[in-house]
Amino acid sequence: MNLGEVRGVVVAGTRVAELVERRLVLIQPLDEEQHPQGRPLVAADPFVSAGEGAVVWYVNGSDATDALGERFQPVDAAVVGLVASIRRWDGS
Amino acid sequence: MIIGRVTGRAVSSRKDEKLAGAKLLLIEELDPEGAPTGDLAVTIDHLGAGAGDVVLVTQGSAARFTAPTKDRPIDSLVVGIIDNIRLDGRETFSKSSGFARAGKRR
Numbered sequence: 001m002n003l004g005e006v007r008g009v010v011v012a013g014t015r016v017a018e019l020v021e022r023r024l025v026l027i028q029p030l031d032e033e034q035h036p037q038g039r040p041l042v043a044a045d046p047f048v049s050a051g052e053g054a055v056v057w058y059v060n061g062s063d064a065t066d067a068l069g070e071r072f073q074p075v076d077a078a079v080v081g082l083v084a085s086i087r088r089w090d091g092s
Numbered sequence: 093m094i095i096g097r098v099t100g101r102a103v104s105s106r107k108d109e110k111l112a113g114a115k116l117l118l119i120e121e122l123d124p125e126g127a128p129t130g131d132l133a134v135t136i137d138h139l140g141a142g143a144g145d146v147v148l149v150t151q152g153s154a155a156r157f158t159a160p161t162k163d164r165p166i167d168s169l170v171v172g173i174i175d176n177i178r179l180d181g182r183e184t185f186s187k188s189s190g191f192a193r194a195g196k197r198r
Binding site: 026 | 093094095123124129138139140148150151152153154155156157158159161169170171172173174175176177178179180181184
């Protein structure tokens with residue numbers, strides 16, 4: 001799983017029938033210091049409440065479809081949780 | 093998924109039997125503001141995406157999770173044609189007017 005920040009949304013009205021997840025979000029991956037790391041990506045978001053600026057956990061690859069209900073969807077990234085807080089054991 | 097622009101079509105006369113009839117597109121990956129990242133992909137399309145369309149592409153084994161791509165040896169699929177992109181509270185792309193930032197189109 002990876003840490004990322006929701007930066008926006010993508011709307012695609014013409015889509016393959018199997019892609020039923022309505023909300024697609026733009027995610028900027030973050031490193032452990034919560035600094036941007038790498039390229040933004042598009043992920044399915046079953047947590048409709050993940051608004052812009054929200055820090056989330058997401059999964060990559062074919063595991064992503066497991067976050068989206070019973071039927072397989074052609075999705076390679078999905079939000080799996082909203083991050084409330086992060087505390088490091090070194091106290092920072 | 094990645095955002096990409098359809099820049100061409102690939103034709104293959106000899107290919108795996110399971111790819112018979114598959115339409116292969118060349119996709120240039122874009123960032124959310126429309127700047128090319130430098131990466132290219134050959135992608136299967138059964139949505140009817142055409143030259144210049146901005147599309148959403150699923151990579152890896154999840155690309156097989158549609159009826160037309162089931163059990164086929166593919167790792168990249170057009171899953172949507174993008175109408176609109178919003179980034180940091182503003183619209184960076186709409187299908188009718190393209191990307192907002194001039195000079196980023198190619």
